Amino acid sequence: MVEKVPMTQGGYTKLQEELRWRQQSERPRIIEAISEARAHGDLSENAEYHAAKEAQSHNEGRIGELEDYTSRAEIIDVSKMSGDTVKFGATVSLVDEDTDEEKTYQIVGDQEADVKQGRISISSPISRALIGKSVGDSIEVVAPGGSKAYEILAVKWG
Incomplete structure (x- = not known):
């Protein structure tokens, strides 16, 4: 059984806004940073590439969390x-x-x-x-x- 997560309407709206921002703004920005860093050549010593990949990992993890919370949300008016x-x-x-x-x-x-x-x-x-x-x-x-x-x-x- 899925455990519901109680939250107010305002809290739910904020989570949805963060999820939308991470998916529509932050994800494309990070992908662009990775592709730019790749263009610099050798990836093994490319700090920009590793930083962008780490940011991507963090962002995708947070997107997963937000999707989980919003799907299990029990909005209390x-x-x-x-x-x-x-x-x-x-x-x-x-x-x-x-x-x-x-x-x-x-x-x-x-x-x-x-x-x-x-x-x-x-x-x-x-x-x-x-x-x-x-x-x-x-x-x-x-x-x-x-x-x-x-x-x-x-x-x-x-």
Whole structure:
């Protein structure tokens, strides 16, 4: 059975755009670089050729990954979700119980996570601690930097 990969519509769109770019722009550019480097003669000592072949390998590997993720994508429409309980797609506001620092995160699929933009992976320790909880609940997260306690301030959708 094929395991579905949960993601938001925005995350799915970004993966599709990267896939299209890699196939339609990056692949032809790399092929051109390989053919140019071949024209320089002896391939055994041709650094440009080896760099282009390495770039081609990396690009084709990423294309394979992107095709896999998009084919197994289970797009979850966050705008149609509601409720007081934290689940995939929720935007959760937390307060660190030790420092009173507030943070807001949206729980998203593994491929679209970006902590700097406030999007955390569904499989991260903090997400796993949040799932099923509600406003006012406290959670404890055991992270590489030690244990942290948070209180849930708000759960928003869309």
